[in-house]
Amino acid sequence: MKTEPRVLPRASSTFLAIVIVVLALGIFIADTVTELEVAVAVFYVAVVLVAVGAFQRRGVILVSAACMALTVISYFLTPTGAPKSGLINSLISLAAIGVTTYLAMKIASAEVAAHEARAQLAHIARITTLGELTASIAHEVNQPLAAIVTSGNACQRWLGAEPPNVEKARQAVERMIGDANRASDIIGRVRRLARPAPPRKEWLNLNETIQDALVLARSEIATHDITARVTVADDLPPVLMDRVLVQQVILNLVMNAIEAMAAVRGRRPRDLVISSARDGAQAVRVTVRDRGAGLDPAGLPHIFDAFYTTKKDGMGIGLAISRSIIEDHGGRIWAEPQADGGAVVAFTLPTSRAEMA
Template sequence: MSPSQRMPLVLRLALIATVMAVIFVVDTTTRYEVAAAVFYTVVVLTAVRLVGRTALLLLCAACIVLTVASLVLTPHGDLRSGLVNMGISIAAIVMTTWLALKMEAARAAAHEAQAQLLRITRITSLEGLTTSIAHEVNQPLAAIVTSGNACQRWLAQDAPNLERARQALERILADAGRASGIIARVRSLTRGEPPQRAPFDLDEAVREVVELSQANIAMHHIVLSLELAGTLPPALADRVQVQQVVGNLLLNAIEALLPVAPAARRLRLASCSEDGMLLLCVEDTGVGLAPGMIDHLFDAFWTSKDEGIGVGLSISRAIVEANGGRIWAEPGARGGAVFRFTLPVADGEAAA
């Protein structure tokens, strides 16, 4: 790296050191009651993209040492208040460092998910498959970006909201794992490998998918109705693959609602137990199904969309059937369309 390329980094590190010195001087020369040391959290947030994990931990330790030194050197004020402020400042520094490291780990996980997607794209010549995988992974990756931006906003406040930032980071880690899981499951499906079936709570899995789509639903002024049973026995299926199906049906329903007037946009998800199987229903009041469409909806490469390729519902059917269920569609009673699919119930031995 040339000196001109190194110079911006050197200047930024020098600026960080200067800010730390200013915070130390202010914290030392003011009364115990002034908790200037909490602004070391800004230093940590600034440095997280510039240095590695070890250097960031050393920076955290340096900030803590400076905080303690300021308490010792402060000449006046209420010592008890100073001790309380020192404890709060150190806790904020440590928590901010932990959150910053988790945020970088989440970003790395997201990049790994994207890298896996690119590797799959290189080894397949079937455009429909790669587009379908990208379509399925797009939801968790979009959620990662949204949660990451929210986390940065919470941490950048004058008084960082550490709890909200921690919650955002937990969502990032969960969505990054979900993206990687989706890629692995779709790849297994195309290779003809059996799904990884295990007992899980269908209603909980549906809620997770709906949460990822909340921003899209709200943006298009769609009224969502969740009528989940809440008392269903566990489903016996591949949870990630089932969530792929729910996400695809949900996205199709949202797209079908866009051409209708905002006041008429209704989306309903309901679950129940029927004939020894679990049943999930996704109903919309969108443009509906034209005559003859139902016979071809789940055919590979058949689509009614101008820019569609017709693989989403085909893969959804393959997933549901591979997990021992059935999927079908019918016109809605109030217009629009209704998609339903079933899953087997986990017996006592499997659930245990």
């Protein structure tokens, strides 16, 4: 799977481009007006470092080449100073620019590789979750298929009647189309989650993503006699996010809540509440609240650590991946115990206004 390297919002990269030009020109002027003995050109390394944060590989090489060219031009334009020291200083500056460019690009490509590895891990975790949900998803698809068979039989009967009841048959066919669409919609959702697609952020409404995740977990919730309540705020501003990844986070939290409630036996009501709300002026918040075993105070600081699990078959990566996804979106995720038993896990994501700030 290929992931895209980190790309800055256009406004930020334009701002950094301006900073680069101003900085480079400043250094060029200072380097030219000062004597040859003064190695101002060495400060071009700062320009290269800013470029690494702003541009991709080609852009950084271009900036670095421009800095080297400016160093050479400045050497010839500088009217005062000893040419020999000037030459040595310029060579040192050229070497510093070259080495900085090389090292900075190596670090950047290591970051891209780490990003790719994280995306692959997230994909594997998604497939694992889908694997755990196989029986529930099969049940979810089976329902419309069974309804199609029933409507098909009815349709056959209406057409075989004397005289044939075309209107009733037409209604049966309409129901069949609706159910077929429902089945294909569920399969589409599974395929979207299973596909190893590169991350793609779009402006989306979190409420729809909550619904997307719940469609896949619906049967699992019902199997465990859990009552799920969704309380979403209607006025949520859109969020710049990757639909599949945020859906994966919600699914992880919902699966944890189901597992926590499945683990407790007794009379405690099995309530799962998923809610969305604004969080201040610049963020939206999703909260998943359960009445399960609750969070052990000793384990609480570790639940977002990779491979921390208290479950027999757990991998301990659900929350670790969720945290890296949410932080990658500029948000925050946390967990806290509920006063009357159970756990609350919530995350925030910045809204359009925060993104533009």
